[in-house]
Amino acid sequence: MTALKTINAWRILAAALLCLGLIMLHLSMKRGDVQMVKSIVERYVPIFH
């Protein structure tokens, strides 16, 4: 009961955002974001040449 009382709207929102983040992480891994970021970094570095 005490545990239930401590669950408030902010915690539910934070948990919902966490779930959304995990879904997006899964999607980004499926899309190959790490490779995409890697290619951008390699193209971008060094910027002052």
Added chain:
Amino acid sequence: MRYRPFRRAIQLASFMLLNVLVLNYTPLRWRFSGLYLPIPVLIGISSDVSVSPGLLDVLQVTLSNSMIPLSAIAATLIIGSTLGRALCGWVCPIGFIQDLASALTGKAGMVSRVTDASGKKVKYALLSMVMGVAGIVGLARAHGVGVSHIEAMGVISNGPFIPFSPDNILFGQIPRIIVEGGAPLSRDYVALFAVQGIVLLLLFWGGASVTRFWCRYLCPLGGLMAAFARISLIGLRRHPTKCLRCPSCERACIMEVKILGRPWRKLNDPDCIMCMECADACPYGAIKPTL
């Protein structure tokens, strides 16, 4: 338990681990490769020694190249909703440098409440500008318009804040200038170098005069994570009977959070970086981390 020695050890370890690629340039010739995961701290995307690009840099670069920054948004949501701005206090190398600057001079102080409240809005304005410019450039590129304007923007067209962020200057540009013997010091970038000089001055002089000057007032990434720190699962609890409302915690707070004006049950302030200096300073042990 005192948190400060523990935090300093984690800050030092993070500083070294995040810049571990520097070993590739030593006579040992280690072969470390980057992770390319956006981490919500200030580490430069243009740095050859940093292990992973910072979240803010990835956001800017992907947006301005007409891509949806899925991994950066995922990292923002996951870290923001759980830890809030705790990584600013415990992991960020730029935060560590400022803490060192404050500790070395021993003169870092507080600013007036009005100045502090107004100054803290600057980081949100900077964040809006940076994201706005990156988004507009990305849209223009996607529709093939304004090509000459984008070309005229030069280095800032791939991330408007990247050339001015202290992480890219300290861990990207300065090591490169040292390694290449001043080769990148082109005359084309004189104005840019002048602005970068001002940024470094603000970082070191500001950090030595006011605790966490950059994080409080100028860090756009801090502004982004502050939006989540308000609702993050982790927070601080001030014991209602142990706390005698002496101002020790507020005096010790390096971000000047008005702790006593916040609810005792759970403190989730957008400027709280969970450094736990307040818990160390409390003579009654009334402040503890909570979920």
